[in-house]
Amino acid sequence: MKVNRKQVSTAMVLSIVLMLASVAIVKAAPVAQEEDTTLSLFQALIVGVFYYFAMSPWFANLGFTVLYRPLIAGTLVGLVMGRVGEGVAIGANINVLYLGWISAGGSLPGDPGLAGYLGTALVLGGGLDIDAALAVAAPLGLLGGLTWSLRMSVCSIIPHWADRYAEEGNIKGVARSNYIYSQPFLFLIYAVPVMLAAYLGSQAVGSALNWIAANAIWVMNGLFAASGMLAALGIALNLKFLLRGNVWPYFFVGFMITSLAGGNVNLLVLAIIGACIAYIHVLFTEGIGEAGPAAPGKKARKAQGPLTRQDVFKAWVRWLCFSHSTYNWERMQGMGFAHSMTPIIEKLYTKKEDISAALKRHLVFFNTQPDVGSIIHGAVIAMEEERASGAEISDDAINAVKTGLMGPMAGIGDTVQQGIIIPITLAIGMSIATGGNVGTATTGNILGPLFYIVSMAILIWGLGWLLWWQGYQQGRVAVTNILKSGTLNKVIVGAGVLGNFIMGALVVSFVSLSTALAFNIGGTAFHLQDVFNSFMPNLLPLLLVLLIWWLLAKKNVSPTLIMIVIIAVGILGSIPIWPGLNEAGEAIRVGLFG
Amino acid sequence: MDDVVGADPFMQEVLGLAAPPGLTVDVYTVDDALQVLSNTPSRSTTMVLMKTPQTARRLYDGGLHYNALNIGGIGNAPGRKNIFKNISASREEIDILTDLMAKGVEITLLTVPGEKSKAFSDLAGKV
Numbered sequence: 001m002k003v004n005r006k007q008v009s010t011a012m013v014l015s016i017v018l019m020l021a022s023v024a025i026v027k028a029a030p031v032a033q034e035e036d037t038t039l040s041l042f043q044a045l046i047v048g049v050f051y052y053f054a055m056s057p058w059f060a061n062l063g064f065t066v067l068y069r070p071l072i073a074g075t076l077v078g079l080v081m082g083r084v085g086e087g088v089a090i091g092a093n094i095n096v097l098y099l100g101w102i103s104a105g106g107s108l109p110g111d112p113g114l115a116g117y118l119g120t121a122l123v124l125g126g127g128l129d130i131d132a133a134l135a136v137a138a139p140l141g142l143l144g145g146l147t148w149s150l151r152m153s154v155c156s157i158i159p160h161w162a163d164r165y166a167e168e169g170n171i172k173g174v175a176r177s178n179y180i181y182s183q184p185f186l187f188l189i190y191a192v193p194v195m196l197a198a199y200l201g202s203q204a205v206g207s208a209l210n211w212i213a214a215n216a217i218w219v220m221n222g223l224f225a226a227s228g229m230l231a232a233l234g235i236a237l238n239l240k241f242l243l244r245g246n247v248w249p250y251f252f253v254g255f256m257i258t259s260l261a262g263g264n265v266n267l268l269v270l271a272i273i274g275a276c277i278a279y280i281h282v283l284f285t286e287g288i289g290e291a292g293p294a295a296p297g298k299k300a301r302k303a304q305g306p307l308t309r310q311d312v313f314k315a316w317v318r319w320l321c322f323s324h325s326t327y328n329w330e331r332m333q334g335m336g337f338a339h340s341m342t343p344i345i346e347k348l349y350t351k352k353e354d355i356s357a358a359l360k361r362h363l364v365f366f367n368t369q370p371d372v373g374s375i376i377h378g379a380v381i382a383m384e385e386e387r388a389s390g391a392e393i394s395d396d397a398i399n400a401v402k403t404g405l406m407g408p409m410a411g412i413g414d415t416v417q418q419g420i421i422i423p424i425t426l427a428i429g430m431s432i433a434t435g436g437n438v439g440t441a442t443t444g445n446i447l448g449p450l451f452y453i454v455s456m457a458i459l460i461w462g463l464g465w466l467l468w469w470q471g472y473q474q475g476r477v478a479v480t481n482i483l484k485s486g487t488l489n490k491v492i493v494g495a496g497v498l499g500n501f502i503m504g505a506l507v508v509s510f511v512s513l514s515t516a517l518a519f520n521i522g523g524t525a526f527h528l529q530d531v532f533n534s535f536m537p538n539l540l541p542l543l544l545v546l547l548i549w550w551l552l553a554k555k556n557v558s559p560t561l562i563m564i565v566i567i568a569v570g571i572l573g574s575i576p577i578w579p580g581l582n583e584a585g586e587a588i589r590v591g592l593f594g
Numbered sequence: 595m596d597d598v599v600g601a602d603p604f605m606q607e608v609l610g611l612a613a614p615p616g617l618t619v620d621v622y623t624v625d626d627a628l629q630v631l632s633n634t635p636s637r638s639t640t641m642v643l644m645k646t647p648q649t650a651r652r653l654y655d656g657g658l659h660y661n662a663l664n665i666g667g668i669g670n671a672p673g674r675k676n677i678f679k680n681i682s683a684s685r686e687e688i689d690i691l692t693d694l695m696a697k698g699v700e701i702t703l704l705t706v707p708g709e710k711s712k713a714f715s716d717l718a719g720k721v
Contacts, residue, residue, distance in 0.1 A: 105667065106680050107706040156676060245615075329680050330670045365669035367680065400598070403669065404605045408612030415614075476604065483611035558708075 039081065039125030039202045041195075046080045048195030051117040052187050057179060057325035060317070061370060061464070064324065065422060066456050070095035070137070071430055073116025075449040081124050088444025089130050090120045092430040094137040096231040096510045099426060100238030102418045104410070106152065106332060106367065109559075111144020118197055125202025126209060132223035134230045135570065136205070138563055147189050155182050155328035159335055159363060166359035169352040171342050174359050175318075178339035182326040218574045218591055225593035226570025228512030229544060233562055235503055235510065236548035241419055242503060243549060246285075247496045250277065254504025259538045265505065266435075271428050274501035278494040286490050305385035306347060309469075312381060314343040316468045319377055320461070323370045332367035337377070337402075344381050348388035358384070361395055368406040369413025371464040375478055376405045378471020401476050409479070412488070417460075420495040425455045427502050431509065511541035516594030518581040525585045529594055595627035595653070596645050624649055628656040647687040647694075654694060662700045664711070665691075677717060678703045692718055 039047075053059065054067035066072055071091045078087010098112035119137025122128070128136060158181055165173030212219045243251060254274065258265050319340035326335045338359060345358045368376060379401055387393040433448025470478045482488065517528040532539045551557040573592035580590030599605045600623030610619045622630060631642070631653075642660075644650055650663055667680055674682040681703055683691070691714055695701050701714035 105706045107709060109708070152679075330676045330682070332669075332680055334670075364671060365682075367669075400602075400605075404599070404602075405608065408608050411612055411614075480604070480607050480611060483608070489615070 038206075039121060039198060041199050043080050044121065044195045044199035044202075045191075047077055047117050047121045047198045048191035048193075050076050050080075051113055051194045052191040054113045054117070055186060055190050056183065057322045059321075061320050061323070061460055062453070062457060065417075065460055066453055068113040068116075069422075069426060069452070070098060070112050070116030070119070071426060071433060071452060072449050073113060074120040075444075075446065077117060077120040077124065081121075083124060084446060085443030086124060086130060087120055088433045088446055088449060090123050090133045090444075091116060092433045092444055092448065093130060093133045093227070093231075094119050095234075095426060095430055096506070097134060097138055097141070097234040099234050099423050099506075100236075100241065102241075102414060104414045104418070106327070106329070108145055108148040110141040111148070112141060114144040114194070115141035118194055118201070121198035122201050122205045125198065126205025128205060128209060129220075129224070132220065132227050134227035135223040135567055138230055138567070142560065147193070150189060151186065152327065152329045154185060155326050156330040158182055158326050159328065159331045162335055162338065162363055163360070166338075166356055166363055169356040169359070171346055171355060171359065174335075174363070175339050175342045178326050178335040179322045218576055219571060221591050221593065222571030222574035224570075225513075225574055225591075226567045229566045229570060230563065231510040232507075232513070232541065232544045232548055233559060233566060235506055235545050236552055237559060238423060238499070238503055239545070239549045240553045242496060242499045243553070245496065247281070247493070247500050250274075250281075250497050250500040251504040253277070254501035255507050255538075255542060256504070258505040258508040259536070262537075265509075266431075268428060268432055270505050271424075271431075271498070271502060274498045274505075277501060278497035281497045282490050282494045286486075286493060305389045307344065307381065307385050311343055311347050312378070312469065312472050313465075315340050315377065315381060316374065316465055318342065319370070319374060319468075320464055331363070331365045333370070334362075334364055334366045337366045338362040340377060341381070341384070344384055348384060357395075361398060364399070366402060366406060368410045369417060371417055371460055372413030372467060373406060373409040374464050374468035375471035375482070376402060376409060378468045378473070379405075379476040379478060380471075382472050382475050405476070405479060412483075415492065416488075417463075420492065420499065421459055422456075424495065424499055424502060425452055425459070427506060428452075429455075431506075434509075507541050507545050508538050511538075511545060513540045513544050514594045515540070515592060516580050516590045517578055517592065518590075519579055520581060520585065520587055525581050527581070595622050595624050595642065595649060597623045599645075600624070600626065624652050624656075628653065628658060631658055632656075647683070647690040650694065651690045654697070654699070661698065662702070663694065665701065665703045665714070667705055678712060679705050681705065688718075 050067065050073070054063050054073070056063050059067060067076075071088075074087045074089070074091015074094060075084065076087070078084040078090070081087065094115055095112070098110070098115070101110060101112055103109065115137040118140050119133060122136055122140075123130065123133045158177055161181065162174050162177040165177060209220075239251070254270070257273075258270065319336060322339050323333050323336035327333060328335075341358070341362045345355055345362075349355045349358055380398060383393050383398050383401065387398075429448045429452030431448070432451055433444040433446075435445065467478075467482075470482065474481060514529050515532075519526045519528075536542075548562060551562060552559065570593070576589045576591050578590050578592050580588055582588050599609070599621055606619075606621040609621060613619045620630075627642075631640075642653075644653070646668070654660065665681055668674070668682050668687070669680075670676060670682040674684045674687070676682045677688070691701055695714060695718065702711040703714060703717070704711035
């Protein structure tokens with residue numbers, strides 16, 4: 001079997017080029033000419049289109065995993081407005097809240113993309129300070145749930161069109177209904193509202209800020225305070241998954257190291273230290289050198305059908321891009337599955353009734369994690385090939401593999417991809433972007449988002465194709481072979497160590513909370529914050545993160561409620577009614593937060 | 595518990611390997627599960643997973659009178675209608691659930707932990 005490596009790399013490169021091209025188009029587009037801070041209708045449109053891109057299938061699964069993340073969203077909006085540095089910093093800032101964000105089983109708890117695109121546009125367009133970005137963006141993220149339900153319900157219509165094409169044995173028709181028909185609708189519900197909200201909203205934010213600056217400046221302080229505290233919610237959400245088992249001490253190690261360094265550490269360096277610690281932990285607890293018993297049946301199946309590696313690859317590319325393009329409540333990724341099988345069906349079957357039966361077989365309900373789940377597709381392709389070559393394989397047997405494996409693979413896949421790969425890579429990208437000082441950096445480093453884009457492309461594509469091909473070569477036993485090898489478990493344990501370590505460091509660089517309370521006791525100035533500092537630097541941020549973690553993990557308080565309380569406390573607490581001291585040591589009224 | 599998976603060693607192995615560390619997975623056919631659950635009550639917290647309302651009915655009729663049942667997901671298939679998010683059910687399945695509800699089982703629909711669960715009684719009249 002000749003491998004067409006060229007084709008593989010061309011497809012990969014094409015996706016990156018597409019993404020870079022859109023960046024270039026934006027750079028060439030006229031940037032704001034009148035005033036620095038306004039957002040033209042054209043720029044607003046591009047912001048809307050980017051948000052659609054993030055939810056679209058056109059970037060080989062880098063839409064949802066890359067473009068949808070606030071770090072990248074902020075960068076792109078910054079590019080549109082000719083203020084990349086600020087955009088990167090804002091994106092990183094907003095992203096803190098969504099580090100532990102997981103969308104599983106078709107749910108969308110908050111919308112990082114909306115918070116990222118619209119949030120950055122409002123902050124930049126409205127002329128708001130970067131430090132306050134999170135308090136503006138966080139409530140926006142809640143609105144995303146509305147369009148999500150609409151999308152999932154409306155797209156439930158399309159599978160019925162595909163059913164008709166399948167009846168006729170029309171392969172192209174089934175493919176088309178997956179990747180084309182939903183897209184104008186998605187464009188409409190994603191790009192248009194965001195365009196209008198960005199355009200009108202940035203003007204509204206601008207005038208609201210002018211009013212606040214003139215009449216109630218403490219509200220601004222409230223937004224800063226709330227943003228600094230919301231970062232604690234983002235980290236605590238992540239800790240809900242990480243802070244368990246015997247790896248929790250690494251959270252405190254990461255925190256203490258960063259805290260001792262005065263918060264000014266290069267997080268890439270810190271990540272490397274963390275990775276070394278993770279390796280040592282795994283070495284001592286699991287034994288890295290010891291391979292498990294050699295898994296039987298690991299040898300490749302003897303090729304016995306007409307499929308070439310190219311056919312299998314073509315199917316994978318269709319899945320990679322279009323697994324979610326017609327995601328809907330009724331069949332979830334069913335249409336994506338059928339679409340990915342179209343090159344296989346085309347090659348294997350010639351009779352119309354065989355084609356029709358195969359299309360119908362794969363248009364049924366299916367839902368898994370797209371990257372790790374690709375092992376299922378590989379195995380199903382192998383079964384289809386054997387069936388077409390005359391083996392007795394029933395529809396039920398094929399369905400049993402699909403429905404049996406999709407759940408377990410989704411569980412493992414979401415843990416690995418959304419729980420480990422994305423947060424850790426993002427955290428490193430965010431730290432590079434802001435030089436380790438997310439809360440206070442006013443301009444970001446474009447290398448951060450670039451690091452994230454490139455790492456994700458390698459990880460997501462590499463993992464997806466590897467598993468897809470293993471599934472095809474080994475059949476369904478590939479699943480047990482891979483799970484039994486023990487590598488996965490070591491990776492999960494190691495990632496838990498690294499994740500805790502990095503989260504500890506992020507508490508220092510992301511969360512800001514300090515108090516301005518001060519008293520004059522017998523002629524001596526007594527600043528409460530100094531007391532905290534003498535115990536331990538960054539004590540308040542640490543306590544806040546642990547408090548929120550406790551509320552989330554032990555008391556089942558909803559993150560939305562915590563978010564609302566934080567914003568309220570931030571703003572109301574900034575009303576200057578509290579005792580404080582001015583520089584001369586005279587008693588004045590201050591806000592709670594300093 | 596499922597008659598098909600209960601007889602399929604490969605799927606049992608996959609389920610065991612896919613479970614998070616610290617959890618033990620036992621797979622039984624429905625009849626065996628009834629035996630095990632009624633005769634050797636476990637003191638540790640046990641989550642009973644089933645694939646269809648039909649199985650839930652067999653469990654109940656077999657004498658295990660549970661008082662709460664959550665529906666986490668039923669895939670769409672010919673004859674099934676979408677009732678809530680990614681949960682679908684056929685007429686027969688809805689009737690089974692309605693009947694269980696009438697017997698005092700509190701039925702909820704919750705697809706992902708952490709979300710708000712929906713009571714089946716809110717849907718019962720409409721589907």
